[in-house]
Amino acid sequence: MIYEGKQKIWSDYQKEIPDDHYFYVRSCIRQSFFPASEATFLDITRNKLGKDIFETEHHTTCGGIAYHSDTIPQETVMTIIARQFALMAKNGYENYVCSCITSFGLYCETMETWREYPELEAKIRENLWKSCKLEFAKPKFLIHASDLIYKYRNQIAAQAVRKLVNVHTGEPLKVVEHIGCHYSKMFPSKGVGGAEYPYVLVGMVEAWGGEIVDYPERRHCCGFGFRQYFIKGNRGYSLSNTHKKFESMEPFKPDLIITNCPGCPYFLDRWQYVIAESTGKTYGQDGHGIPALTYEEVAGLVMGYDPWDLGLQTHQVGVEPLLDKMGVPYDPSKKYLGKNGKDIGEPLPCACLK
Amino acid sequence: MVDFGFGLVPSSRINLDLFDREKYEKLVAMEPDAKICMACGSCTAVCTAGQFTPTSLREAIEDVFNAKDDKALEALKACQLCGKCSMVCPRGINTRHLILSITKVYSKK
Numbered sequence: 074m075i076y077e078g079k080q081k082i083w084s085d086y087q088k089e090i091p092d093d094h095y096f097y098v099r100s101c102i103r104q105s106f107f108p109a110s111e112a113t114f115l116d117i118t119r120n121k122l123g124k125d126i127f128e129t130e131h132h133t134t135c136g137g138i139a140y141h142s143d144t145i146p147q148e149t150v151m152t153i154i155a156r157q158f159a160l161m162a163k164n165g166y167e168n169y170v171c172s173c174i175t176s177f178g179l180y181c182e183t184m185e186t187w188r189e190y191p192e193l194e195a196k197i198r199e200n201l202w203k204s205c206k207l208e209f210a211k212p213k214f215l216i217h218a219s220d221l222i223y224k225y226r227n228q229i230a231a232q233a234v235r236k237l238v239n240v241h242t243g244e245p246l247k248v249v250e251h252i253g254c255h256y257s258k259m260f261p262s263k264g265v266g267g268a269e270y271p272y273v274l275v276g277m278v279e280a281w282g283g284e285i286v287d288y289p290e291r292r293h294c295c296g297f298g299f300r301q302y303f304i305k306g307n308r309g310y311s312l313s314n315t316h317k318k319f320e321s322m323e324p325f326k327p328d329l330i331i332t333n334c335p336g337c338p339y340f341l342d343r344w345q346y347v348i349a350e351s352t353g354k355t356y357g358q359d360g361h362g363i364p365a366l367t368y369e370e371v372a373g374l375v376m377g378y379d380p381w382d383l384g385l386q387t388h389q390v391g392v393e394p395l396l397d398k399m400g401v402p403y404d405p406s407k408k409y410l411g412k413n414g415k416d417i418g419e420p421l422p423c424a425c426l427k
Numbered sequence: 428m429v430d431f432g433f434g435l436v437p438s439s440r441i442n443l444d445l446f447d448r449e450k451y452e453k454l455v456a457m458e459p460d461a462k463i464c465m466a467c468g469s470c471t472a473v474c475t476a477g478q479f480t481p482t483s484l485r486e487a488i489e490d491v492f493n494a495k496d497d498k499a500l501e502a503l504k505a506c507q508l509c510g511k512c513s514m515v516c517p518r519g520i521n522t523r524h525l526i527l528s529i530t531k532v533y534s535k536k
Contacts, residue, residue, distance in 0.1 A: 308433040316435055350429040424429070 079270045086257075086267035090224045091214050096166035097128040098157060100173030101138065103335040103367075109384030110369040111172055114218055117372060121232060122225055127164060132157055137175040141299040147186075151193070152200040154183050155209055159201060162210030169212035170221055174334035177217040178255025181263045184211065215263075217256060219333035219368050223265055223273045226280040234377035236282030239328070240400035245284040246328040249363070250274035251318075251341065253334025254294050268292075274331050277368055281375045283329075290321035296344060297336035315344040319356045319363075326358070329395055330365040338388075341365035346389045349426035360427040362390030374401060381407055386417075391427065446494035450532050454491060458528040460520040464488045470512035470522055480505035484512055484522055487529060496533050503530060 099111050118124045136153045139145035161169050171177050187194035198209040222229070237246045252271045257264025266272030269292070275285050296314030301307045318341070332338040345362040349355050357363045365388070366374075373383040380401055385392045386408045396403050411417040455461055468485045476482040482505045490499035503526055512522040 305433060309436040312433065313436040313438075317438075347431055348435075351431060351434055353428065 082270050083266045083272045086261060086265065086272075088216070088220070088263065088265055089214065090216055090220050090265075091168050092124075092224070094125045094166060095127065095168045095170040095216075095221070096161035096164060096212075097126050097218075098132050098135075098169070098171045098173075098176065099128070100171070100176065100335045101134045102339075103172055106335065106339045107367055107370070107384055107387060109382065109387075110367045113369040113373045113378065113383055114172070114222070117229065117369070117376065118221065118225070121376065122228055124225075126170070127166060129160055129164060132160055135171075135173070135176040135179055137173070137179045138299070140179060141175065142303060143300075148193075148197065148200070150179065151183050151186070151197045152204060154180060155197050155201040156205055156207060158210050158212060159205070159207035161212060162208065167213040169215050170218055171215075172218045172335075174217065174253030174255045175336070177215075177263075178253075178259050180215055181260045184215065185260065187211075217264075217273075217333065219256075219273050219277075220265055222368055222372055223276050226277045229372055229376060230280045230282075233281060233375040235375055235399060235401070237278060237329075237371070237375065237399070238282050239398045241398065245282055246395075246398065247286050247326060248278045248283040249286045249288070249291075249322050249325075249327040249330045250278060251295060251330055251332045251334075251337050251365075252292075253332070253337055256333065274333055274368060277371070278331060281371070286322065286325045286327050288322045288325050290318050293318050293321070295332075295334070295337040295340045297334075297340050302340070311340065312344055312347060315340055316348055319345070319348070322363075323356050327363055328398060329371070330363055331368055331371050332365060333368050338365045338367050342389045346423060346426050350424060353425050355426055357390070358394065360425070361394050362426055364388060364390050364392045364395045366392075374399065379403070381410070389426075441493050443494065448494070450496065451491055451494070454528060454532045457532070458525050460518070460525055461488060461491070461529075463518050464520060465518060467517060469515040469517060473511045473515050474506075475509055475511065476505040476507055482506055484526060487526075491529060491533065499529060500533055 103110060115126060118126045133153065135157065136145055136150040140150045171180065201207055201209050237248065239246055252274060257268045257271050261268040264271050264273065278285055294314050296311040298311055301311040330341055332341065342365040345356060355362055370383045370385060374380065380392060380396055380403050409417050409419045466485050466489060470484040471477055474482055481502060483502050487499040487502040490502060506526055508523050510523050516522055
């Protein structure tokens with residue numbers, strides 16, 4: 074890799090990210106898959122960094138899952154999105170931050186469509202008023218939650234209690250960064266670093282002491298792909314995508330995968346189990362998998378959060394080898410205890426994946 | 428091993444450098460229209476033989492491009508040369524002639 078060339082590209086793709094005062098919208102599937110990630114984001118930004126991040130229980134799905142599964146018309150999706158934006162304006166905010174990459178891509182697509190077809194925007198404005206009696210508004214700044222953590226990465230590093238470093242060898246951890254396709258592949262100018270060399274997660278890893286792994290299939294899709302996964306007959310394609318990525322990254326022996334998308338950590342995590350149980354192949358060391366974490370979970374680890382409070386027990390691939398490498402203290406007996414010490418149940422052991 | 432009801436799909440990656448392109452070049456020299464097909468599938472949609480057999484000109488063109496000679500011949504085996512495909516081709520390809528040329532160039536007899 075020619076580092077100077079990438080630096081030039083990154084400098085061309087820098088987006089403006091306001092420092093404070095955001096309207097936050099959650100992701101449908103992240104709340105189910107990795108429920109503590111969004112809570113960690115809010116805790117870090119509000120309580121550790123003192124930022125004004127507002128959220129309301131009245132916001133809904135963006136409609137992205139239905140849209141990408143071809144089960145909902147685009148105008149309906151746009152009206153749902155217009156409602157979210159109207160809630161932002163109603164609560165006195167003009168900066169919009171979303172937790173989901175698919176939502177982010179869809180918001181970018183919608184705003185771009187409205188810019189190109191003002192008559193469609195007028196129609197949506199009318200739909201919004203007829204259906205919800207809300208005033209139409211558009212955000213001044215539309216950003217993804219990972220953009221915000223990227224902006225605060227040095228402040229987080231300043232408060233960090235540990236680095237992304239192997240405490241036994243003193244070497245930086247080898248980190249694979251995986252960006253959700255809808256972050257900047259559709260609109261490269263909307264993502265930090267563009268589509269080819271997105272810098273958003275690289276910046277975080279570098280600031281927190283890790284080393285980025287550059288491997289051939291780095292920009293390949295995680296395999297989610299909506300219809301590839303939802304329809305069982307196509308699910309083999311989803312699995313094969315993930316398999317291709319892991320085969321490509323395996324020779325570099327990564328310690329960790331960091332992602333900024335709801336689907337990517339899920340599929341990079343769960344498909345390791347399916348590949349292991351159906352073919353016997355594992356990609357980590359000594360029969361373990363490679364932990365695939367969200368950027369909030371990684372930020373939480375370097376800031377000293379308890380791994381079980383971060384929800385790391387909800388991952389299929391065991392995180393204990395990573396925690397040992399980083400020197401993170403943890404109590405194995407509390408792994409499957411949820412909030413208030415409630416037993417959340419321990420999954421059955423896997424045959425191949427440790 | 429666990430059977431999940433789905434599994435890894437064999438890679439469809441083709442390295443064209445590994446195949447002999449002589450026949451394809453010969454076909455294109457005879458029938459330059461083979462290159463202008465955009466794989467819309469209109470020919471396959473109207474194909475009478477395609478209703479009952481796996482006949483597909485679209486697939487055959489793709490197969491000869493990807494050096495899958497036998498598959499291409501199989502996809503054209505049941506063609507009756509009725510010519511309905513030539514009536515719907517948006518690129519105006521003389522499909523009947525193309526089918527005959529493919530059979531001529533790729534036939535092993």
